[in-house]
Amino acid sequence: MTYANRRVFVVVPAAGCGSRMLSDRPKQYLPLGRSGQTVLQTTVLALLDVPEIDGIYVAVSPEDEYVETLAIPAAVLRTGGKTRAETVYQTLEALSDTIADEDLVLVHDAARPFVQPQDVSNLIVRTQKGIEEGMCAGMVLAVPVWDTVKRVDEKGLLVEDVERNGLMRIATPQCFPYRQLKSALAENLETTDESSAMRDAGYAVGVVESSSRNIKLTRPQDIEDARSLTETPMKMRIGIGYDSHRLVEGRKFILGGIEIEHTLGLDGHSDADALLHAITDAVLGAARLGNIGTFFPDTDPKYKGADSAVLLKTAYEAVREAGWSVVNIDAVVVAQKPKLNPHVAAMQTRIEEILELDEGSVSIKPKTNEKLGFEGREEGVSTQAVVLLQSDCC
Numbered sequence: 001m002t003y004a005n006r007r008v009f010v011v012v013p014a015a016g017c018g019s020r021m022l023s024d025r026p027k028q029y030l031p032l033g034r035s036g037q038t039v040l041q042t043t044v045l046a047l048l049d050v051p052e053i054d055g056i057y058v059a060v061s062p063e064d065e066y067v068e069t070l071a072i073p074a075a076v077l078r079t080g081g082k083t084r085a086e087t088v089y090q091t092l093e094a095l096s097d098t099i100a101d102e103d104l105v106l107v108h109d110a111a112r113p114f115v116q117p118q119d120v121s122n123l124i125v126r127t128q129k130g131i132e133e134g135m136c137a138g139m140v141l142a143v144p145v146w147d148t149v150k151r152v153d154e155k156g157l158l159v160e161d162v163e164r165n166g167l168m169r170i171a172t173p174q175c176f177p178y179r180q181l182k183s184a185l186a187e188n189l190e191t192t193d194e195s196s197a198m199r200d201a202g203y204a205v206g207v208v209e210s211s212s213r214n215i216k217l218t219r220p221q222d223i224e225d226a227r228s229l230t231e232t233p234m235k236m237r238i239g240i241g242y243d244s245h246r247l248v249e250g251r252k253f254i255l256g257g258i259e260i261e262h263t264l265g266l267d268g269h270s271d272a273d274a275l276l277h278a279i280t281d282a283v284l285g286a287a288r289l290g291n292i293g294t295f296f297p298d299t300d301p302k303y304k305g306a307d308s309a310v311l312l313k314t315a316y317e318a319v320r321e322a323g324w325s326v327v328n329i330d331a332v333v334v335a336q337k338p339k340l341n342p343h344v345a346a347m348q349t350r351i352e353e354i355l356e357l358d359e360g361s362v363s364i365k366p367k368t369n370e371k372l373g374f375e376g377r378e379e380g381v382s383t384q385a386v387v388l389l390q391s392d393c394c
Contacts, residue, residue, distance in 0.1 A: 007054040007103045008124055009095070010047055010173065013087040014040055014110035015061040015080025020218050027217055028110040029066045032227055039217060039226070040067075042113035044074050049117035052124045053106070055098075059091040081189075085197065089185040092178065101179035104128070104138075107194050108173040111217040113226065115141075116210075120173055123208045127175040130206050137203035138176030140195045141210035142168035168207055170195060171214050176203075235391035237324065239286025241278035244382035246374075253338065255381070256347025256364065257309045257354060262338040266381060269298035273308035274383045275333055275364070279351065280312045282387035283326065287319040309354050316355055324389040326355055329362045331385040334375045340366035 014028045021027040028040040037045075040058070047056055060067050061080035079090040088107055092099070099105065104127060108115065119141055127139040145167035151160040174194040176184075181194060184201035191197040195205045217226055251265025256275045266272035280292045289295075295318075296303050296311050303311070316326070329351065333340055340347075348362040355361075369376040 006128075007100070008052050008106065009099055009103060009178075010053055010056045010106040010108055011088055011091050012040075012043065012047075012056065012058045012074070012108050012110050013080070013084050013091070014058050014067075015064070015087045016084065016110075021223065022220055023223075025066060027223070029070075030217075030223055032113065032223075038070060039113050039223075040110050041070060041072060043108070043110055043115070044072055046113060046115050046117060047108065047120065048073060050120045050124075052121055057091060057095065058110070059087050083189060084193075085185050085189045085191045088194065089182065089189060092182040092185070099178045101177070103178050104175055105178050105181055106173035106175045107181075109171075109216055112172055112214055113217070114211075114213040114215060115171075115173070116213060119208070119210050119214065123173060123175055126206070126208050131177070135204070136206040137180055137198060138174070138195075139206040139208050140174040140193075141171045141214060142207045143171055143210050143212050143214065144168055171210050171216070236327075237286040237288075237389040237391075239282040239284070239387045239389065241280065241282030241285065241385040241387070242383065243274040243277040243281065243292075244374075244380055245272045245274045246380040247378060254308070255333065255340070256343070257350035258343065258346050260338055260340070260343055264378075270296070270303055270306040270311065271308050274381050275331060275347070275385070276308040276312045276351070276354075278383040278385040279329060279331065279387065280308070280315045282329070282385045283312075283319055283389070284315050286387050286389045287322050287324045289315075289318055289322060309350075313354050319389070320392075323392050325392050326357055326361065327388040327390050329357075329385060329387050331362070331364045331383060332367060333364060333381065333383050334367045334369045334373075335381040336368050336371060336376050336378045340364075 017026050023030060029038050031038055032042055056074035058074050058076045059079045062078045067076055077091055077094055079094050081087045081090050123139060123141055130136045130139055145164050149162040149164050150158045151162055153159045176198055184197040188197040188200050198205050217223055245266040245268050247264040248267040251267055253260045253262035253265045254271045254273045277292055284290055295315055344364050347364050351362045374380045375382055
């Protein structure tokens with residue numbers, strides 16, 4: 001039978017205490033990201049995405065008090081030993097009735113949660129081919145060394161340049177046939193990794209290049225860096241809105257949700273609040289839900305004289321249902337008259353009330369346009385608004 005037809009199993013040694021992490025629990029049980037999912041759970045879930053794998057076994061210490069509190073989609077064996085090699089060997093022994101001699105075994109560090117499934121698949125295929133062609137007895141994932149490497153003495157002084165050509169940082173998984181790996185480990189229970197045991201036993205070991213994301217979490221800073229990788233980036237959307245209305249006699253001047261004393265008012269189908277209309281368009285646009293005209297067409301008599309605050313609130317409810325919420329709003333109002341600076345605070349507060357935003361979420365900047373354009377000639381008012389939305393699911 002060819003190795004391509006053999007089954008593939010994974011052993012995840014997770015019996016260590018991770019003393020260099022300086023935490024109150026073994027590093028494999030530290031949480032990653034907002035979900036609270038642990039390092040070990042993240043590692044196992046990554047391996048589950050590899051279609052070639054037939055079974056995953058997590059090896060923990062017999063005294064482990066954490067593993068039973070976790071939902072881990074893998075078989076858990078209390079086969080942990082004093083060393084990593086002893087843990088792997090004892091686990092292989094316990095699986096002697098499950099795994100055939102020529103089945104492939106991947107050994108993967110519990111503290112490497114960012115291994116890429118495609119890298120693991122590639123390792124399996126390359127190992128099968130390497131064994132079939134007689135090139136090697138197995139293969140390991142490794143990352144090329146790109147940095148300049150130097151040796152230091154006990155005083156911390158540089159003493160030697162190390163040629164980096166051909167240097168690799170050995171990672172996991174490491175993939176070998178069951179019988180050969182178990183035999184090699186039996187003779188070398190102090191080794192730090194399986195490839196060393198296999199080479200000491202006289203076998204050739206090949207290398208498959210791995211993604212640089214396949215880091216091993218060892219120090220406290222590593223766990224902080226890892227959490228930044230697992231945090232789902234907050235999705236943001238930006239929308240812009242514009243509106244303008246002419247100034248006419250016989251209408252109230254309503255802007256930003258408040259009535260302002262003036263001899264002229266803004267003309268329109270609704271109350272013609274140009275600022276709230278621009279904000280409504282910006283909010284809808286950021287969420288890709290159309291515009292104020294599609295939501296509240298001026299051909300519909302029910303919107304005749306409508307309160308623009310109600311229209312904005314209704315549009316924002318649709319945006320919230322789509323999974324978005326406003327972070328902040330920045331707006332510009334161009335009007336020669338009336339003078340708007342005295343009313344800015346009231347408008348900002350009113351808009352925050354309409355959208356139920358935190359205080360300080362809305363900024364409004366009045367401009368006169370220096371008597372230029374229709375605004376400068378006091379024929380009308382124009383407004384522009386920029387809105388930042390964030391996804392509520394992140």
